[in-house]
Amino acid sequence: MGLTWYILGLLSTGSVILMWKLSRRYHMNPIGWSVPATGIILVLFSIAWSVGAVLEGVPRAASMGMLLFGLPGIAALTIGMRYVTTKLSLKVPDEIATTAIPLKEEFFQKKSEAVKTKAKKTGRMSGVIGYMAYISLFAAFVFGLYSDGKDYEGLLRLKMPDEKLVKVNDSPVVFQIGDKVEEKGQYVLIQEGQGYGGPFVIGIRINDDAKVHEVFPLENKETPAFAERVTKARYADQFIGKPVTDNFLVGDDIDAVTGATITTRAATEAIRRGAHTAAIDYFKFKKSWDKVPWAFGLKEILVIILFALAFFPTIVNKTPWKYLYMGSVIGIIGFYLNASISIGSLAGLLLGYIPGIQEHIIWWVLVIGTVLTILIAGKNIYCYRICPFYGIQFLLSRISGSRLNPSPAILKSARLTANTLLWASLMIIFLSRHPGIGSYEPFAMMFSLEGLGIQWYLLPVALIGSFFMSTFWCRFFCPCGRFLNRLVTIRKNIVIFFVRDKQVKETT
Amino acid sequence: MSRIKGTQEGKMGWKTILTNVIYFAAIFFIAAFLYQSLSTSLLRN
Numbered sequence: 358m359g360l361t362w363y364i365l366g367l368l369s370t371g372s373v374i375l376m377w378k379l380s381r382r383y384h385m386n387p388i389g390w391s392v393p394a395t396g397i398i399l400v401l402f403s404i405a406w407s408v409g410a411v412l413e414g415v416p417r418a419a420s421m422g423m424l425l426f427g428l429p430g431i432a433a434l435t436i437g438m439r440y441v442t443t444k445l446s447l448k449v450p451d452e453i454a455t456t457a458i459p460l461k462e463e464f465f466q467k468k469s470e471a472v473k474t475k476a477k478k479t480g481r482m483s484g485v486i487g488y489m490a491y492i493s494l495f496a497a498f499v500f501g502l503y504s505d506g507k508d509y510e511g512l513l514r515l516k517m518p519d520e521k522l523v524k525v526n527d528s529p530v531v532f533q534i535g536d537k538v539e540e541k542g543q544y545v546l547i548q549e550g551q552g553y554g555g556p557f558v559i560g561i562r563i564n565d566d567a568k569v570h571e572v573f574p575l576e577n578k579e580t581p582a583f584a585e586r587v588t589k590a591r592y593a594d595q596f597i598g599k600p601v602t603d604n605f606l607v608g609d610d611i612d613a614v615t616g617a618t619i620t621t622r623a624a625t626e627a628i629r630r631g632a633h634t635a636a637i638d639y640f641k642f643k644k645s646w647d648k649v650p651w652a653f654g655l656k657e658i659l660v661i662i663l664f665a666l667a668f669f670p671t672i673v674n675k676t677p678w679k680y681l682y683m684g685s686v687i688g689i690i691g692f693y694l695n696a697s698i699s700i701g702s703l704a705g706l707l708l709g710y711i712p713g714i715q716e717h718i719i720w721w722v723l724v725i726g727t728v729l730t731i732l733i734a735g736k737n738i739y740c741y742r743i744c745p746f747y748g749i750q751f752l753l754s755r756i757s758g759s760r761l762n763p764s765p766a767i768l769k770s771a772r773l774t775a776n777t778l779l780w781a782s783l784m785i786i787f788l789s790r791h792p793g794i795g796s797y798e799p800f801a802m803m804f805s806l807e808g809l810g811i812q813w814y815l816l817p818v819a820l821i822g823s824f825f826m827s828t829f830w831c832r833f834f835c836p837c838g839r840f841l842n843r844l845v846t847i848r849k850n851i852v853i854f855f856v857r858d859k860q861v862k863e864t865t
Numbered sequence: 866m867s868r869i870k871g872t873q874e875g876k877m878g879w880k881t882i883l884t885n886v887i888y889f890a891a892i893f894f895i896a897a898f899l900y901q902s903l904s905t906s907l908l909r910n
Contacts (some may be wrong), residue, residue: 763888764881774892781899785906794902797895811901815894822887825880834891 361408365401372397383445392437399430420813421806427817431824435757486773490780497787498707504788509547512575513560517545529634534562544635547575550626553720554578554701554793555710557623561596561631567640569596572628578710580701580793580801583617587624596628601636604647605629607716616805622716649715657718659689660696664722667742683748690723691745695804698723698739700779700836701796704786731844735852740831740838746800747831750823761825771833779836798837799830 376394379385406422509530514522522532522545534543543564549556555578562571572593577584592614599605605628607613613621636642663686672678690696702724705711714721727739741747754760762768778797786795799816822829831838 761880761884763884767885767888778892778895778899785899785902789902789906791906794906795899797898811894811898815891815898818887818891818894822884822891825887826884829887829891833888834895 361405365405368401368404372401379441382448383441384448385441385445389437389441389445392440393434394437396430396432396434396437399426399433401430403427403430416810416813420817423817424820428820428824431821432756435759435824439758487776490776494780494783494787497784501708501787501790509558509560509575513545513547513573516560516573517562526638529630531634531639542639544639546631546635548627548631548634550623550628550630551710551712552577552579552623553619553705553710553712553717554580555705555708555791557620557627559624559627559631561628561635563601563632563635563639567601567636567642569599569601569628569632572596574624577620577623578791578793579620579623580796582802582805583620586617587614587620592621592624599632601632601640602642602645603632605632606647606649608652609647619712619717619720623712626713626716649713651718652716653718656694657722660694660719660722663689663743664726667738673742682742683751686743687745687748687752690743691748691800691804694719695801696720696723697745697800697804698727698837699796699798699800700782700840701786701792703728703837703840704783704795705792708787708790708792710792727841728844731841732848735845735848737838737841737845739841740835741828744831744838746798746803746835747828749803749820750828750830753820753824754827757824759825760827763826775833775836775839778834779839782836796836798835 376390376397379389379393383389403422403426406426407419410416410419410422510522510524510532513532517534520534521536522534523536525531525533525544530547532545534545543562545560545562547558547560549558551557557577557579558575560571560573560575561569562573564570574588574593579587592612595611596605599610604610605625607618607622607625611621611625633644633646637644663682666672666682672682696719702720706724706728712720723739723743727737727743730736730738763771782795782797784795786792789795797812797815799812799819802812803816803820819830819834822833826832
């Protein structure tokens with residue numbers, strides 16, 4: 358902590374010197390003084406707050422401090438500096454400023470040439486590395502496919518050590534408790550429901566009174582933060598004592614856990630399937646429950662409208678529509694629904710984790726809609742249009758007015774770095790068959806403020822980066838964008854291959 | 866000018882240093898996140 362105070366002291370002195378230099382250079386007015394000064398105070402305060410929070414072992418508080426005080430502080434400082442340097446008159450004529458333009462052009466020209474030359478070289482290299490990456494991903498996919506198979510039976514026996522479990526069915530797995538009887542015994546069924554991250558596997562104990570007596574979550578592949586909510590909440594208690602012929606529908610006789618609707622639906626689907634299987638197969642009841650209804654309400658309509666509007670260039674490119682659209686996307690797909698696509702959703706699609714359309718129209722519109730648009734029209738309409746995190750970055754960069762970049766040496770290898778991160782993420786997902794854990798985007802936590810461990814540090818870095826460098830996350834890191842754009846390229850290459858093939862045939 | 870834009874005479878300006886630091890911080894946290902995922906899911910078994 359001593360070091361923090363020392364650094365804060367140095368920063369404070371630096372800030373005072375900065376303000377003094379500004380006052381010597383420009384005719385300062387109250388706005389010129391107050392806005393940058395507020396910014397400096399907020400930034401210093403956020404540093405002290407965050408370091409203190411990290412030392413106390415509360416990374417979430419550190420992240421919140423950086424977002425709530427640091428980001429407005431940087432915004433105020435930048436806006437203040439822009440105001441001072443552009444609106445206020447100089448005390449001394451600035452000779453350097455007159456030579457600035459040619460120098461600037463020369464600088465950027467050199468930089469772009471350097472980037473182009475390097476791009477050619479890395480292009481050849483990345484060709485070879487690219488093939489190896491695809492091969493290793495395919496190998497990981499196959500390996501994951503065959504190594505997947507958790508011992509649910511073992512898990513269940515661990516949870517019920519005192520009971521005698523006799524397996525009476527394989528698909529779905531059903532155990533009878535105690536000795537086998539023909540009718541109305543006590544059963545434990547293992548069933549799964551599909552969430553966004555993969556199957557949610559649950560064991561359901563049904564006694565001879567044909568009522569649910571216990572539910573055991575055995576495995577889930579949901580985003581850890583959401584799964585934690587469902588397992589922590591008293592969600593499971595509402596099933597105890599329910600007859601197996603009940604509806605088991607979220608929003609009907611089951612309450613969703615706030616902020617984790619999808620995970621709740623997945624878990625409920627598993628329990629519903631278990632209860633209804635037992636009702637028909639073991640208790641010989643007739644179907645008296647309601648069918649799963651189509652979840653089609655305001656949320657779904659809003660998402661369909663926003664998705665459809667993304668196809669109109671006027672709406673997404675021209676002011677004022679652009680800002681209106683961006684605002685709606687941030688508000689609805691971001692904060693209201695928290696439904697942004699992540700690499701987890703796309704990798705989940707490859708792994709075959711597809712949730713039912715009736716209850717998950719939003720997922721279908723956004724994920725399947727985006728992928729189909731790429732496959733059919735060759736256009737990625739998600740990035741730079743529907744993605745709410747892009748909207749946030751765009752607005753941040755508009756506020757700062759800053760168009761900085763990392764140094765050219767970094768820019769040269771930026772593509773390779775981003776591809777390597779995407780590859781690492783997909784390898785982890787394929788090997789573990791768990792899309793949630795390899796998905797490193799901070800979207801979900803930005804809009805729900807739920808995250809685990811390191812994710813809390815990534816979000817402020819991504820936002821502060823976007824403040825200085827336009828579309829920082831999209832350009833340098835977003836695995837989802839990289840995946841979608843890669844899909845566009847693959848489609849284009851396939852089309853070119855076939856068109857060329859056709860042309861060759863026609864000429865011969 | 867060189868002080869502001871950075872790399873002109875081989876020197877790195879404070880803005881470039883700042884952006885580089887942010888860039889590497891992001892890489893560091895992503896790598897740390899992926900390592901955490903790897904160690905909790907795959908290396909555990």
